[in-house]
Amino acid sequence: MGLDSFFRPQSVAVIGASRNPRKPGHVIFRNFVENGYRGKVFAVNKNADQILGKRCYASVAAVKEPVELAVIAIAAAGVPQALEACGKAGVKAAIVVSGGFREVGNNGLEDKVVGVARKHGIRLVGPNCLGIFDAHSKVDTLFNPRYKLERPVEGGISFISQSGAVMSVVLDWMSMKGYRGGKFISYGNAADVNEADLLRYLADDQHTKVVCMYIEGVADGRRFFTVAKEAARKKPVVVLKGGITAAGSRAVSSHTGSLAGAAEVYKAAFRQAGVIEAEDIEQLFDFARVLTTQPQPKGRRVQIITDGGGFGILTADWLARLGMEPAVMSKAGLARIRMVSPAHVVTGSVIDLTGDADVERYSAAIDAALDDAGVDILVIIALFQLPALTSDIVEVVAEANRLRKKPIIFIAAGGRFTEVLKKSLENEGVPTFSYPERAAEAAKALYRYRHGG
């Protein structure tokens, strides 16, 4: 059955659904009722008649309709019995968000839960996890209040996280930035479903264009890297490894009890498997955004178009440091830009449209660079603080991006006005960056994915 029952179940029972808005069981039930999930939802709690105006059942058995997925949010001690009831009711998959198992030394209780699941053929995510957020199906077992943790709009970036905290931060941050998301899984103790199972599933998931992972250690290295190699053949897999130093590794062992392993061993294995390694959390999603939205570049020659000379220089510096090359446009191409530009515009490998650049000048420069055989990748810098540049630049860049002729990477930094316009561009599938360094790293990752090196 794969793991479909976790991500697109026909029906869900929330076991431990509560009327108390501060309880996880309340928040989770509300997620399914109010946020666009299209299947049936059942509240299970023997101490309540109604929750959010919906009937509450004393047990899964009382539902009398098929339940595909159970989300279990009750005290640890009661989980085996609840899961037993799920098994009898024909439940296919269960997400146990409750903590109080192996992570606090209750290995016996966790083994018991696994035993019950195996007996009934139930697949298990957790225990001790945030569970799943699926932006497409709206399966959402996060018990963080929505004002503290917003959810991103649907897109192609999926994320497997060994840390619930890292996943919750990422979801909230992606929402604010307008980054699009697919399936997000915090798998906690991995008593049954682990990172390798999830990676294999996402490799074949049509909604997922790029798989991101945060891992501290893996239970079965051989299997993980076999799966990773297969997955990386199908779509980009980008990994951030926590615990790469001695200090970090000690923290891993007290965090999840897994062995972090030597950084070099992981690094070599990632490379061999064709997995892209990211240096930090932002970079994980920087790489994912360019790989999800942009076509593959023919080469490494980057044309920079800017209205701020300093930003152009810093971007040229970073691209050069990372081994990318400046593009050399044809005379005919540069002439197209000069035709609509005043004399002080600089048309070199950094095209500096200067501080009085308007949308027309940008439009000419972008069109010329897209058509020019000397350009593989465009980095467009548009500083919105400058008086002459109107917000129409968003439409011009979005339109160029829709053509999918060459990869486009966009840089703009500043305050609230800038962030609003960048969010519009993200919504149109244009990857946006604040500063040259991260944009240059993303351009390089895009180039390397196709060409290696």
Added chain:
Amino acid sequence: MGLDSFFRPQSVAVIGASRNPRKPGHVIFRNFVENGYRGKVFAVNKNADQILGKRCYASVAAVKEPVELAVIAIAAAGVPQALEACGKAGVKAAIVVSGGFREVGNNGLEDKVVGVARKHGIRLVGPNCLGIFDAHSKVDTLFNPRYKLERPVEGGISFISQSGAVMSVVLDWMSMKGYRGGKFISYGNAADVNEADLLRYLADDQHTKVVCMYIEGVADGRRFFTVAKEAARKKPVVVLKGGITAAGSRAVSSHTGSLAGAAEVYKAAFRQAGVIEAEDIEQLFDFARVLTTQPQPKGRRVQIITDGGGFGILTADWLARLGMEPAVMSKAGLARIRMVSPAHVVTGSVIDLTGDADVERYSAAIDAALDDAGVDILVIIALFQLPALTSDIVEVVAEANRLRKKPIIFIAAGGRFTEVLKKSLENEGVPTFSYPERAAEAAKALYRYRHGG
């Protein structure tokens, strides 16, 4: 006279003040009238009677009151004559924002302007620049509309920028983030006042706690590094150098016409002068924020306190990669934390208060770490997505920061709720970061400023 007339003039004349809201002369005049500048302001424009309800003068001569600073925002050709009138009226300093001089090959016109200024003993910033924003005195010659470029609240970080675009981005971004600012200068063609003059002035400026610089090249290297060495003895000087690669350097030469020079030469000279070099724009201000607000650490031992294990691990990794050391707290200190914590809290070199951490637990951990002889620097990670953590954590961290016992660096990442709380902390003088990498780099910069290495 130094450069005081630029930063706290008793009176200002805006030459080229305009009724048209899209003209630089209008925006600049409005800045002085509406945003808290306390001196006298005069509009000069022979084609208008009133601007913003204030009398408009046909010339500086017509003002008949002392004018200390003139801001000149008229077409290049008229600047020498306008400056001549300023000289006769006893003006001490002039900021020429107008472009159309050396940067477009009009060297003769620029020389003429300098000649007039010298004759009358007028100091000159510009031409071809954004000029000055002083958060304390409210001198503000930026002609970017305020909805596109917000201004930061007053603080101790000053910034000298060879690029107007970089400066405008930085001001806008600092405003959004709640970073505090002092004096900001875009000096354009540096026909008279240059980066060395400005650095020397800021070194003695009481409002300025840290000097940040963005430079592409310097006119007189020997003088600059002599001044830099003196300045760095008085307060931290942090520099970002643009044009460090061949590609970036070519872009510099078409941007400001200055020679970028070999990266290694600059790097060595910065080190010798005691100037801190930043890798990118964000880092420039990351370093400035910790150096402005935090006491100097006794050593390099960092205690991490977190509610998210993954974030703790990534932070430990980055600190270790950068040569910092994990703190080892005393048994008594750790016992103080365990006294108010459940059994699953981990009290190692990463204190993981875990996902159900509340403010009381944080409070105990922070107090214990501040008192512990084994701790030199605190990195506090508080992920606001977690349900049990209320916004009171802001007050607890701000209070600990007020004690100034040890440096505190704060990490929280996420969406809008998180950003609002981080802005409150910035306002209280706590340097905040989104992700481990930049926080660790800032901790290292703080350590190195005192101890070297």
